[in-house]
Amino acid sequence: MTTEHATRPTAPDGPALPASITPALLRRLTALVAAAPDAARVTTSAPYTGLPLADFPVSAPEDVEAAFARARVAQKAWAATPFAERKRILLRYHDLVLARRNGALDLMQAENGKTRRDAFLEVVDIGIVSRYYARNAARYLSPKRRRGAIPLLTHTTELRHPKGVVTVVSPWNYPLSMAAGDTIAALMAGNAVVQKPDTQTALTALWSMDLMHEAGLPRDVWQMVIGRGSTIGTPLMDNADYMMFTGSTATGRKIAGDAGKRLIGASLELGGKNPMIVLDDADIEKAAEGAVNACFPSAGQLCVSVERLYVAESVRDAFIAAFTARTEKLKIGAAYDFGMDVGSLTTPSQLTTVTEHVGDAVAKGATVLAGGRARPDLGPLFHEPTILTDVTPDMTVYDHETFGPVVSIYTYRDVEEAVALANATPYGLNASVWSRNGARGRAVAARVHAGTVNVNEAFAAAWGSIDAPMGGMGDSGLGRRHGADGILKYTEPQTVAHQRLQGFYPPSRISPETWTDLLTGALKVMKAIGMR
CATH class of the missing domain: 3.40.309.10 (Aldehyde Dehydrogenase; Chain A, domain 2)
Incomplete structure (x- = not known):
C-alpha cells in the first residue's frame, strides 16, 4: 500500500479506511448539507466492512424550501454571468477533480464498494463532461439567427433562457458521474441546482460540490439536501423548474406524473435489462x-x-x-x-x-x-x-x-x-x-x-x-444527457421576431385580392428557386 493510503484501524475484518478520509474531512463535507443545526442525523456504513462511515444531518422540508429560496436569488446573478466566466470556473473544476482524484477514488470506494478501476472511470467521465460543456455551452446557447417569415423583412432570433432552479436527484451507484455530470450542464446553462444525492454516497457528491465552490461557483448556486424521498420529495418537486432524476423506473413514473401536473420538464434515466x-x-x-x-x-x-x-x-x-x-x-x-x-x-x-x-x-x-x-x-x-x-x-x-x-x-x-x-x-x-x-x-x-x-x-x-x-427508450426513461440535448433541456427557447416595413396584411393602397395573388406568386417562386 502506498504512502497515500497509509491506514488507520477501522475494521478488523476488512481493509482500513484510507488515510485521506479523516474525521476532519467528514465533518467538513457533512457540514455542507442544507439542514438546520439541530437536525436529526443519519449514519451510513462502508460496504467493504459494514462499519459506520459518515454521520449526516437530515434536511427537513423547510430546509429544502429555504435552499430553493437562496438558489432563486443566486440564480439571477449566475444567469447574468458571462459564458467566459462560467467556462473559467468549470475548467478550473476540471483541473481540481483530476488533481485530487485519489481523494475522490477513496470516497467512492468507501461509500460504494466498487473497485478503484471502476471509480477512476467516474473521474475520467467528469473530466470529459466538464471540458465539453465548458467549451461548447456558448455555441449551444448563444443567440442564433433563424430564417424569418418574409425574406429580408423578418429578423428572427432564437434565444435560450435558463429554466431557473433545477432539482437533481442522483443515485448511489455512480456517485460522482451522476451527481456532477448532470449538474455541470445545468449550471453552464445558467441555472441553479438543488440536489438530493442518495444518502449512501452523499460524501462523494458533497466532495464534488465543494470543489466546484473552490473553483469559483457561488455557494448558493449549487446546494445539497439529504433525506428520504418520502419526506422531502414533495418540496423538491414543488419548487423545481425542471427535474433531473436517475433511478428506478417505478420512481421515475411517479416523478413524470408529478412533473406533468406542474407542467414542468423532466429528464429521467431509469432501469434497464x-x-x-x-x-x-x-x-x-x-x-x-x-x-x-x-x-x-x-x-x-x-x-x-x-x-x-x-x-x-x-x-x-x-x-x-x-x-x-x-x-x-x-x-x-x-x-x-x-x-x-x-x-x-x-x-x-x-x-x-x-x-x-x-x-x-x-x-x-x-x-x-x-x-x-x-x-x-x-x-x-x-x-x-x-x-x-x-x-x-x-x-x-x-x-x-x-x-x-x-x-x-x-x-x-x-x-x-x-x-x-x-x-x-x-x-x-x-x-x-x-x-x-x-x-x-x-x-x-x-x-x-x-x-x-x-x-x-x-x-x-x-x-x-x-x-x-x-x-433510454421505453421504460428506461425520457430525455437525454450529453451533447446538445444534455444542455438544451435545461433551457427555455424563446423566439424574437422583428417585422420590418411590410407584414402579411396588405397595405391600404393594394386590394386584398391583388395582395393574395402577390403572396401566392411569391410562395411559388420560393418553391421554384429551392428556398427552404
Missing part, C-alpha cells in the same frame, strides 16, 4: 473479454451493464468456454488499490436481490456456469460474478433487472431472432453487438430498441462519445 448480441462472425476471444467488461463493472450495479447475452448457436460453445474462463479468473475483494477486478455490492438490499434472483433461477432449473454464491468471507456484501444458462421466462432473472453481477446466456438461430429477443423487453437503455464486420455490426445495432448501442464495446464507447445524446 440490457442485451448483448454475439454474431456468428464475432471474434470470440474479444467478445468474451467484452462480455466481462459489459456485465461485471461496479459489481453489475450499472444502469448500462449487460444482463442478457444472446449468442449465435454456431459459436455458443466456444464463447461460453472463453467467457466462463475469464469470469472465473476475476479477482473479487476489498482493496483501496487497483488490485481487484470486482468489488462489493453497495447495500444489503442489493445483495438480497441478487441472491434471490440467482436462488430462484437455480430452484427452477437454471444452470450456474460460474459464481452463484454470496461471499461473506470477503465482506458483508460481496457476491461472485455469476453466469447462468437454461434460464426460462418463469424465472425472475429472465426479465427483471437484477442490478448485480449476474448475466444469463441464451442462444439464437439467425439475426432476425437475435434482434427480436434483444427487443423483447419494455426497457431500452443500452445494448452491445459483436461482429468482425463493422458495417454488419452497425446495421444490427440500428435495429435494436435502445438509446445507445455499442459495436464491439460494452457501453463505454457510446457513453464516452459525449457529443452524442445518451438516454
Whole structure:
C-alpha cells in the first residue's frame, strides 16, 4: 500500500479506511448539507466492512424550501454571468477533480464498494463532461439567427433562457458521474441546482460540490439536501423548474406524473435489462473479454451493464468456454488499490436481490456456469460474478433487472431472432453487438430498441462519445444527457421576431385580392428557386 493510503484501524475484518478520509474531512463535507443545526442525523456504513462511515444531518422540508429560496436569488446573478466566466470556473473544476482524484477514488470506494478501476472511470467521465460543456455551452446557447417569415423583412432570433432552479436527484451507484455530470450542464446553462444525492454516497457528491465552490461557483448556486424521498420529495418537486432524476423506473413514473401536473420538464434515466448480441462472425476471444467488461463493472450495479447475452448457436460453445474462463479468473475483494477486478455490492438490499434472483433461477432449473454464491468471507456484501444458462421466462432473472453481477446466456438461430429477443423487453437503455464486420455490426445495432448501442464495446464507447445524446427508450426513461440535448433541456427557447416595413396584411393602397395573388406568386417562386 502506498504512502497515500497509509491506514488507520477501522475494521478488523476488512481493509482500513484510507488515510485521506479523516474525521476532519467528514465533518467538513457533512457540514455542507442544507439542514438546520439541530437536525436529526443519519449514519451510513462502508460496504467493504459494514462499519459506520459518515454521520449526516437530515434536511427537513423547510430546509429544502429555504435552499430553493437562496438558489432563486443566486440564480439571477449566475444567469447574468458571462459564458467566459462560467467556462473559467468549470475548467478550473476540471483541473481540481483530476488533481485530487485519489481523494475522490477513496470516497467512492468507501461509500460504494466498487473497485478503484471502476471509480477512476467516474473521474475520467467528469473530466470529459466538464471540458465539453465548458467549451461548447456558448455555441449551444448563444443567440442564433433563424430564417424569418418574409425574406429580408423578418429578423428572427432564437434565444435560450435558463429554466431557473433545477432539482437533481442522483443515485448511489455512480456517485460522482451522476451527481456532477448532470449538474455541470445545468449550471453552464445558467441555472441553479438543488440536489438530493442518495444518502449512501452523499460524501462523494458533497466532495464534488465543494470543489466546484473552490473553483469559483457561488455557494448558493449549487446546494445539497439529504433525506428520504418520502419526506422531502414533495418540496423538491414543488419548487423545481425542471427535474433531473436517475433511478428506478417505478420512481421515475411517479416523478413524470408529478412533473406533468406542474407542467414542468423532466429528464429521467431509469432501469434497464440490457442485451448483448454475439454474431456468428464475432471474434470470440474479444467478445468474451467484452462480455466481462459489459456485465461485471461496479459489481453489475450499472444502469448500462449487460444482463442478457444472446449468442449465435454456431459459436455458443466456444464463447461460453472463453467467457466462463475469464469470469472465473476475476479477482473479487476489498482493496483501496487497483488490485481487484470486482468489488462489493453497495447495500444489503442489493445483495438480497441478487441472491434471490440467482436462488430462484437455480430452484427452477437454471444452470450456474460460474459464481452463484454470496461471499461473506470477503465482506458483508460481496457476491461472485455469476453466469447462468437454461434460464426460462418463469424465472425472475429472465426479465427483471437484477442490478448485480449476474448475466444469463441464451442462444439464437439467425439475426432476425437475435434482434427480436434483444427487443423483447419494455426497457431500452443500452445494448452491445459483436461482429468482425463493422458495417454488419452497425446495421444490427440500428435495429435494436435502445438509446445507445455499442459495436464491439460494452457501453463505454457510446457513453464516452459525449457529443452524442445518451438516454433510454421505453421504460428506461425520457430525455437525454450529453451533447446538445444534455444542455438544451435545461433551457427555455424563446423566439424574437422583428417585422420590418411590410407584414402579411396588405397595405391600404393594394386590394386584398391583388395582395393574395402577390403572396401566392411569391410562395411559388420560393418553391421554384429551392428556398427552404
